[in-house]
Amino acid sequence: MNKQMSSAKLSRLFNITTKNQTPSPLPISDKQTAARITTYLQKSTAGKLQSNPSLLFNLNPNVTLLVLSSPSLPTQSCVDFFKLLNTFESHLKPDLPAAIALSHRLYTDRRFGEMKSLLNSVSTDGAEIIGSVCVYEGKVEFLETLFDLMIRVYVDKGMFQEGLRVFDYMVEKGMRIDERSCIVFLVAAKKRLEIDLCLEVFKRMVDCGVRITVYSLTIVVEVLCRRGEVEKSRKLVREFYRKGIKPEAYTYNTIINAYVKVRDFSGVEEVLKEMRKGGVGYNKVTYTLLMEMSVKNGRMGDAEKLFDEMRERGVELDVYLYTSMISLCCRKGNVKRAFLLFDELVEKGLSPSSHTYGALIDGVCKVGEMGAAEILMNEMQSGGVDITKVVFNTLINGYCRKRMIDEALAVYDVMEKKGFEADVFTFNTIASCLNRLKRYDEAKEWIFRMMEGGVRLNTVSYTNLIDVYCKEGNVEEAKRLFVEMSSKGAEPNAITYNVMIDAYCKQGKVKEARKLRADMEAKGMAPDSYTYTSLIHGECIVDNVDEALRLFREMGSKGLDQSSVTYTVMISGLSKAGKSDEAFGFYDEMKRKGFTIDHKVYTALVGSLHSPET
Known part of the structure; x- marks a missing residue:
């Protein structure tokens, strides 16, 4: 019989219907049920309620609320009871009023962390929360804390509109809103790039009299700067300065950073002037930004002075600053x-x-000190510092600069063994070195290898390949690649044009070379010394020495460097045309400029003495 009764009780508790179920006890009032549960919890733990299910026969939301609101029951017993009910089926789980009742108990015990966790677990829409607190209308401080925490809970979950609804309700009821909750709101909106929302929250803070501090002000300054409204951010800073909110270094740093990004150096100077006027000293970030600005402006010396000034003023230097200076x-x-x-x-x-x-x-x-590079590399490894792909690429580039291709390839092998995949820079560096070493087949092989590996060719890759084909005399293939590269998203640059112009000129195809020069200029690329020297060479090859002389003079008028190669080409062209006097004139000029004169010049000059015109 006892076994049957126990089974029936458990069945009723968990809504299970069984055969031969015994009749349920007569229902009792909610107050009586709550009183029995409360008395039991005062003497025992919540966990033992499961072994005495008769106490839970008449459990409903009102009973739960009465138990949790009982002043004679310790808060921890309420917490344990709440947790126990949460393990039951949905209709027995505590509802929102129960959670708010427990929140009130936690508030009374100043257990705010647990209070927030509880609200986080039951958060629903703002309207339902607001509708469930009417019984606490006289307990203003509790409600202020509850709603402040709810704002934070909603914000943490990205439920911004619900957070605003609670905010507005608090304003409507004349409740005090904690600035810290608003800062949480501002930070969350900023992180999610909800700039308009961030500005709206700040506006509501100002409108309803929430205390504004430099922290909330700086957040808004940052979002305005992020949106490019730097002048508006400065106006806001000045406005609140007049209201007694003095901006700090990190507020100004935010504005300085925005100006540095757009290279508005005069704007930076204005902000620095405001800092000095307000007695705000530079901190580490200020100096870092000013150093960055100096570097961007090409004033390396100023950056060094700023670094030294930091040391003199005792500003703490970190690894980042040292690395920047190094x-x-x-x-x-x-x-x-x-x-x-x-x-x-x-x-x-x-x-x-x-x-x-x-x-x-x-x-x-x-500076070509590859031995020192190897020592540093070994030091990194022994010190447990991760060697990045950038470091490997730097070493490969260093060896390639010195044409030490075997060493570069050895580093590449180590890089691969370490699990790093070569990128476009790696491939281009090695291919370019092989090209300079006249190992053209290998250079092409590395570029083809890049393509096979799914690495997209960029302008440097195409230029390398075009240069190789030009040097091999396959100008048609070079031309095909030159035309193709734009369609592949790699636009020719000045170097690409120079390679093609030089190739055409060497073949005496000056018309094609001239067209490329015109195309180059139409795209906003100015011909450089290499371009002119190639064109001069081409004109000399086709015996158009007068045009070559015109180009040479044009170079000078544009302030372009006329190298020993340019002079050698002119002397060869003039000598070939039998213009011995002009050729020797260029020779004298070469000597005055201190150029080293090689055998090509002497051979050309000697040849000019035997030409028909002389």
Whole structure:
């Protein structure tokens, strides 16, 4: 009999219908049921309720609410009871009013973290939340906390409109809104690039009198700058400055960063002036941005001065700043100072990053110190610093600069074994080196290998391949590639044009070369010294020495460098045409300019003395 009764009780509790089920006990009032459960929980744990299911026969949302609201029941017992009910079937789970009741208990015990977690687990639309709190109308502080937390919960879940609904309800009821909740809202909107929403929230904050601090102001300044409304952000800063909200360095840094990105250096100077006027000192970020601006503006010396000023003022230097400065020194060719800074970095207990090593390796590679590059590479490995693909590419490029192709290929093999896939830079660097070494078949092989590997050819790749074909005398294939590259998304640059112009000129096809020059200029590319020298050579080949002289003079009028090659070509052309006096005039000019005169010049000059015109 007892077994049957127990089965019946459990069946009723979980809505299971069984045969021979015994009649249920007579229903009792919700208050009585709640009182029994409360009394039981005062003496035992919530978990043991499962072994006494008769207490839960008449459980309903109202009973749950009464239990959770009982002042005689400790808050932790309420929490445990709530958790237990959450494990039951849906119709027994606590509803929203129950969650709010438990929230009130948690609020009373100042357990705000648990309160937020609870609200997060039951968050629904704002209207339902608002409709469930009428019984707490007199408890303003609780409601303010509840709604503040709900705003944060909604914002965390990206339910921005629900958050705004709660915000508006709080304003309507005259509740105090915590600025911290608004900052959470602003930050979330900014992260999701909801710029209009961010500005709307800030406007509502201002309109309803939420305390504005420099933190919320800076967030809005940042989103305005992100949208390109830098002047509007500055106006906002000035407006709140008059209201007593003094911007800090990071507020101004946001505006400076926006100006630096668009290279508006006068704007930066105006902001710096405002900082000085307001007594706001530069911090690490300010200096970093100013250094970046100096580099973009080509004022490397100013960047170095700023770095030194930071050290003098005791501004904390981090790995990023040291790396930036090391990179700058290497770009200027001042590798000695780069190493001194590297040593200083290590002495300060900072750990060089892969970017730091990469900058230094790039510096030594550019000055041809490949031994130093290898030492740095080994140091990276022994120090457990990851060697990136950029570092491998830097080494390959360094070896290729010195035409040490075997060493470059050895680094490539290591790179592959480390699991790095070669990119377009890797392939182009190796192919270009092989091209310079006149190993044309291998150069083409590397470019074809790139294509087979699914790496898209860029302008450099096409130019390399075109150059190889031109050097092999296959100008038709070079021309085909020249035409094809644009359709493949790789536009010819000045170097590509120069390669084709030179090839046509060497074949005496000056008309084609002239057309390419015109096309080049139409696309906004100015012919350089190489272009002119090739054209002069072409005109000389077809015995059009007067046009060659005109081009030579045009070079001078444009301030282009007339190299020893240009002079040699002119002397050869004039000598061939029997214009010995003019040829010797160019020879004298070469000597005055200090050019090294090779056997080609002497051979041409000697030949001019035996020409018919002389």
